[in-house]
Each structure stands twice: as structure tokens, then as C-alpha cells.
Amino acid sequence: MTLTLEQEKEARQFLSDLRQEIKNHAGVGHSILGRMKTDPRSRFDFKVLAGQHFPLVGNFCAYMELLLINAPDSEAKCWLAKVLVDEYGERSDGEDHAEHYKKFMHAAGIKPGEEDIIPLHPEVVNFIREHYRVATEEPFLVGLGALGPGHEWSIPAMFELAVAGLRKAGFSEEEIGYWTLHLEQDQDHGAWLEEALVKYCLEPANRELIRRGALLSLDARERFWWGVTDKIASESTKKNLPPGVTATSSEGQLTLRELRAKWHVEARLKE
Amino acid sequence: MAVSNLMVAAFGGPTEECCGKHAECPGQAFCFVNGIFGDNPARRARVDEVVEHYKHLGGFSKFNEITQAQAEAVQAELRKRGYDLKLTVGYDHWLPHIADQIEKVDGDFVVLVMAPHQSSISWDAYLRRVSEGLDKLDESSRPKWVGVVDPFWNKPGFVDALAERIKAAAKAIDADLTNSATGLVLSAHAVPMPVVKTSKYVEQIKETAELVASKVGATNWMVGYQSAPSDSKIDWTTPYLDRVIEELKEGGAQKIVAAPIGFLCDNVEVLYDLGVEGKQKADELGVPFAAAEAVNTHPAFIKQLADNVEAKLKELAVAS
Numbered sequence: 001m002t003l004t005l006e007q008e009k010e011a012r013q014f015l016s017d018l019r020q021e022i023k024n025h026a027g028v029g030h031s032i033l034g035r036m037k038t039d040p041r042s043r044f045d046f047k048v049l050a051g052q053h054f055p056l057v058g059n060f061c062a063y064m065e066l067l068l069i070n071a072p073d074s075e076a077k078c079w080l081a082k083v084l085v086d087e088y089g090e091r092s093d094g095e096d097h098a099e100h101y102k103k104f105m106h107a108a109g110i111k112p113g114e115e116d117i118i119p120l121h122p123e124v125v126n127f128i129r130e131h132y133r134v135a136t137e138e139p140f141l142v143g144l145g146a147l148g149p150g151h152e153w154s155i156p157a158m159f160e161l162a163v164a165g166l167r168k169a170g171f172s173e174e175e176i177g178y179w180t181l182h183l184e185q186d187q188d189h190g191a192w193l194e195e196a197l198v199k200y201c202l203e204p205a206n207r208e209l210i211r212r213g214a215l216l217s218l219d220a221r222e223r224f225w226w227g228v229t230d231k232i233a234s235e236s237t238k239k240n241l242p243p244g245v246t247a248t249s250s251e252g253q254l255t256l257r258e259l260r261a262k263w264h265v266e267a268r269l270k271e
Numbered sequence: 272m273a274v275s276n277l278m279v280a281a282f283g284g285p286t287e288e289c290c291g292k293h294a295e296c297p298g299q300a301f302c303f304v305n306g307i308f309g310d311n312p313a314r315r316a317r318v319d320e321v322v323e324h325y326k327h328l329g330g331f332s333k334f335n336e337i338t339q340a341q342a343e344a345v346q347a348e349l350r351k352r353g354y355d356l357k358l359t360v361g362y363d364h365w366l367p368h369i370a371d372q373i374e375k376v377d378g379d380f381v382v383l384v385m386a387p388h389q390s391s392i393s394w395d396a397y398l399r400r401v402s403e404g405l406d407k408l409d410e411s412s413r414p415k416w417v418g419v420v421d422p423f424w425n426k427p428g429f430v431d432a433l434a435e436r437i438k439a440a441a442k443a444i445d446a447d448l449t450n451s452a453t454g455l456v457l458s459a460h461a462v463p464m465p466v467v468k469t470s471k472y473v474e475q476i477k478e479t480a481e482l483v484a485s486k487v488g489a490t491n492w493m494v495g496y497q498s499a500p501s502d503s504k505i506d507w508t509t510p511y512l513d514r515v516i517e518e519l520k521e522g523g524a525q526k527i528v529a530a531p532i533g534f535l536c537d538n539v540e541v542l543y544d545l546g547v548e549g550k551q552k553a554d555e556l557g558v559p560f561a562a563a564e565a566v567n568t569h570p571a572f573i574k575q576l577a578d579n580v581e582a583k584l585k586e587l588a589v590a591s
Contacts, residue, residue: 024313026503034309038292042403123465161311215504222505226465233395234469240402245419247389248469 003199011201015194018211019153027222028154032229036165043169044239047108048232051118054105055256056224058098059128060151061087066135067143070270076144079196083189091185100178107175116260119253123227130220132265134213141206145213148197152189154218159183274417274584276357276380277349279342280369280397283362284334284538285325290366300325307364317502324543335362337536338385340568341576345383348577354584363397373404376414381583383420383576385535387429387479390462390472394422420583424475425482428575432566433479434486437530440563446526449488453526454519457483458545459533461496461507473508479532491524498544512545513552520556527553530563537565
């Protein structure tokens with residue numbers, strides 16, 4: 001398809017506005033991230049964060065693979081495939097991102113083998129559930145909005161803040177390799193994405209689908225960060241005090257292992 | 272176990288003291304609010320919005336002054352009862368910080384959390400700061416944290432103090448709380464729903480509200496949540512204060528009294544979000560409105576706090 005200059009200008013303006021909207025979203029600018037620069041977090045705080053964040057890292061490829069099934073053309077498939085190849089580990093010494101993340105988890109104090117037996121805040125589970133839903137049940141462009149702009153344009157901004165906090169907490173560059181890798185790779189993914197998205201942004205209805213997907217993902221992200229905030233405060237309290245003193249309860253919270261055992265995702269080929 | 276120290280932990284508010292985080296001071300209110308939201312351009316609009324609330328009220332907050340007065344009054348009440356405790360007060364978001372104050376504690380200590388209702392972002396967050404302070408000290412100089420004073424959302428002294436504040440506000444606009452033509456708004460800070468999922472915050476607010484409404488004989492009352500950040504895209508506890516004022520008016524209220532049951536002192540959220548914005552909403556609807564003072568240093572409230580501290584000290588003494 002050949003775009004007229006006017007069409008391309010309009011599409012790129014939409015994408016530029018969407019980038020700005022994502023950058024200013026309260027999920028991207030959540031206080032837990034913004035405060036890392038001025039109100040340093042401890043290694044224990046990052047241990048809690050790592051346990052809650054790991055399930056998101058471990059499921060991202062699956063959302064993308066599900067979305068790929070229904071990508072409408074080869075251009076969209078190519079973008080998804082390029083990102084997936086990175087996620088599988090092509091530019092990170094052959095280690096997929098979940099394996100890479102485990103190195104950080106171990107540095108933060110989570111023992112090998114215990115990565116998936118940590119009780120998860122309900123918003124961690126909801127984040128994963130929402131992204132499987134979007135990837136399998138919503139129109140392709142909503143899924144693309146969630147996994148494309150909703151992730152690739154928000155992660156560099158969020159991780160930049162997180163990396164500042166990780167460094168303040170004393171993690172070495174090697175220990176935080178997962179985070180710094182994403183600062184670079186997601187800039188690339190974001191740029192590839194912009195090129196892949198332009199042609200889908202000609203119709204106002206399509207633009208709205210992409211925007212809706214991005215915002216669904218970021219709303220889930222804002223809830224996720226509140227869940228992490230909640231977990232850090234309650235786990236810190238439990239660490240030093242007898243049971244019953246914390247304001248919170250983790251009763252009924254599932255671990256990633258339990259979640260995997262009971263989760264059923266249905267993927268359908270759409271016309 | 273001889274408990275010799277009482278640590279009082281609260282949210283905090285900006286005073287004239289400089290936080291020292293910026294080479295050139297952008298104003299204490301800015302530093303305070305920016306510190307809460309994080310130094311992040313994404314939230315700058317919301318930070319500026321809240322800073323304006325502080326500027327409207329003079330640029331500072333009476334939070335720390337009132338909390339210090341509450342803590343000293345509790346200490347004095349306990350002294351009358353034979354407990355001589357060294358007092359240390361610290362704040363989550365302003366000077367002196369809870370974590371820094373821990374080094375001033377010089378023996379076994381209990382913590383009094385100045386939050387009437389429990390959630391991770393108030394109750395647990397302040398306790399986390401205590402842990403942070405302890406972690407900074409060598410084991411040899413680390414005081415022993417032996418307990419946390421029980422919460423007080425449903426305790427009679429807290430309820431009585433709130434009821435008296437409400438009656439005083441009603442009197443100011445000649446409102447009869449027992450008449451359904453007077454609407455009573457019982458206000459608490461909105462909390463994001465992900466945080467509500469793990470705590471009893473909403474249930475505790477509801478219980479306080481029922482007890483207070485019953486105490487003043489109110490027949491037409493509602494809980495209203497306030498001060499949710501305008502830029503958040505997710506659900507916070509509802510109904511919001513402005514909607515509650517509208518609903519009471521729609522339901523026939525001819526006068527409205529509002530009381531900050533989720534706050535312990537006249538901080539900026541009470542004075543501005545409830546006192547100024549709540550009144551603006553009522554003015555738009557043409558309803559006379561009065562906001563009650565927070566419990567502050569009401570004697571019944573202070574006595575209740577002292578009762579709770581004393582109960583914890585006795586419990587610890589028995590346990591040892």
C-alpha cells in the first residue's frame with residue numbers, strides 16, 4: 001500500500017500523540033517508580049518487586065505468540081516475530097528474557113527454584129489475565145496496541161526510573177542486565193513498531209482500536225504497580241514483626257506455579 | 272520487658288524546614304508533593320495541582336505541628352498513669368523522617384501508627400520506615416522494636432471525639448443531625464482498589480461511619496471518599512465526596528455537614544479538599560455546608576490513644 005503524504009502525516013501525528021499519552025499515563029509514572037530516584041529502595045524491596053514482576057516477564061512471549069496467530073498480514077507478523085526473536089534471546093546470549101530475569105531475582109535474594117512459588121498480588125494475576133484476554137478475544141489492533149505501544153513505548157520510561165533505583169540499592173551492572181538490556185532493545189522495538197503501525201493508523205476507527213489496546217494495557221500496569229507497592233509495604237512489615245501486625249492479608253493469593261497449573265487459554269483462529 | 276520509648280509514626284506535611292533535596296529550593300510544598308508522586312515529568316501536572324492547594328492555604332501544613340501536639344498529649348496522659356516513656360515522632364514524607372528518628376530511640380519501643388484505618392499505603396508504609404531505620408543501624412546500637420499499638424477505628428474515644436466535632440459543625444449552620452433534611456458526609460481518603468483488595472480499609476471506614484452516625488443520631492448520612500489523584504486511570508474507592516454531596520442534595524438534604532473521619536488532623540486534604548472544594552460543591556447546589564474540624568487534640572481522642580498504648584504495654588508485660 002502506498003500512503004499519500006497527507007495520510008502518512010496524519011498517522012504519524014496520531015502515533016506521536018499516543019506516545020505522549022503513554023508517557024504521561026499514571027501507570028508509567030507510578031509513584032513507586034518516580035520515587036526511586038529520591039527515596040531509595042532497599043534490596044529487600046527489589047526482592048519483593050522481582051517476585052511480583054517475574055510472572056509478567058515470563059508470560060510476555062505467550063501473549064505475543066497468540067497475537068501472531070491472528071496477525072492480518074506479513075508486515076505485522078514480521079514485527080511480532082522480530083520482537084519475539086529478541087525475547088527468545090537472540091540478542092542476550094541465547095538466554096530468553098525469563099531466564100535472564102532470574103539472574104536478577106537471585107541477586108535480589110530469591111533462591112533458585114523458588115521463583116514461581118511466591119504468592120502473587122491479585123493485580124499481578126489480573127495483569128496477565130487481561131493481556132491473554134486482549135491477545136485472544138479483542139480485535140487484532142487492540143492486541144497490537146496493548147503489546148506494541150502499551151509495552152514497547154512504556155517500558156523504556158518505566159525501566160529508566162527502575163534502573164536508577166536499582167543502582168541506588170547497590171545492584172551491579174551485571175545483576176541488572178535484564179533491565180538495562182530493555183532500555184536498549186525496547187527503543188529498537190518501539191522504532192520498528194512505529195513503522196509497522198503507520199499503515200494501520202489511516203482510519204480513525206483503527207486508530208481508536210490501537211489506542212484502546214494501549215490504554216487497557218497501561219491501566220492494568222497502573223493496577224500492577226499499586227499491587228507491587230502494596231506487597232512491598234506488607235512484606236517489609238511481616239519481615240520484622242509478628243503475624244497480625246500488618247494491615248494486609250495474602251490469604252488466597254496464588255503462586256505462579258499454581259496459576260500455570262490451573263490456567264487455560266483458548267486461542268481461536270479468526271477469519 | 273521494660274518498654275521505655277514510644278515512637279509515633281505519621282504521614283507528615285511540609286513545614287518551613289528545608290528538605291535539602293534541591294540545590295535551589297522550589298518551595299517546601301513542591302518538594303513534599305513531588306516526593307510523594309516521585310520526581311517524574313509524567314506526574315508533574317498532578318503535582319502542580321496539589322501544590323496549588325497548599326499555596327491556597329499559605330504554602331505549608333499544620334500536620335506535623337498537630338501530630339507533635341497529639342503525641343506530647345498522649346505522653347503526658349501516660350505519665351499521669353505512671354508510664355514514663357521517651358517520645359520520638361517521625362514522618363513518612365517529611366522531616367524528621369521516621370527512619371532517621373529511630374537512632375534517637377534508646378531502648379525497647381512500641382510504635383503508635385497515626386492512621387485510623389489500615390491499608391498498606393499508610394499503616395504498613397509507616398511501619399516499613401521503622402524497619403528501614405532499624406536496618407540502617409549496627410546491631411549493637413539497634414533499639415528493640417517490641418510491638419505496635421493496636422488500631423483504633425472503632426474505639427469509643429475516637430468515635431466520641433468525631434461526634435463532638437460533628438455536633439459543633441452542625442451547630443454552626445443550625446443543622447439538626449437527627450432530621451433527614453440534614454445530610455452528613457463522613458469523609459475518608461480514597462484508596463486505589465488494588466490496595467483495598469488486601470486490607471480491611473473499606474470495612475473499617477464503614478464501621479467508624481456507622482458508629483459515628485449512630486452516636487450523633489444521624490439518619491441521612493453517607494461515606495464519601497476524597498483526594499484521589501485526578502490523573503489516575505484506575506478505580507479508587509467510591510463514591511467520591513462531590514458525588515455524595517450531590518446525592519444528599521438530590522435526596523432532599525437542605526443542609527450538609529461533612530466530617531473527616533479518615534483523617535486525624537486538619538491537614539491540607541481536610542482544609543482544602545473537604546473544606547474548600549466540598550464547600551464549593553455545596554455552594555453550587557445552593558446548600559448550606561459546614562466542615563467539621565478533625566479530631567486533632569480532642570481530649571477523648573488523646574485518652575483513647577493513651578488507652579491503646581497502655582493496653583499494649585500491659586500485654587507486653589504479661590507476655591514477658
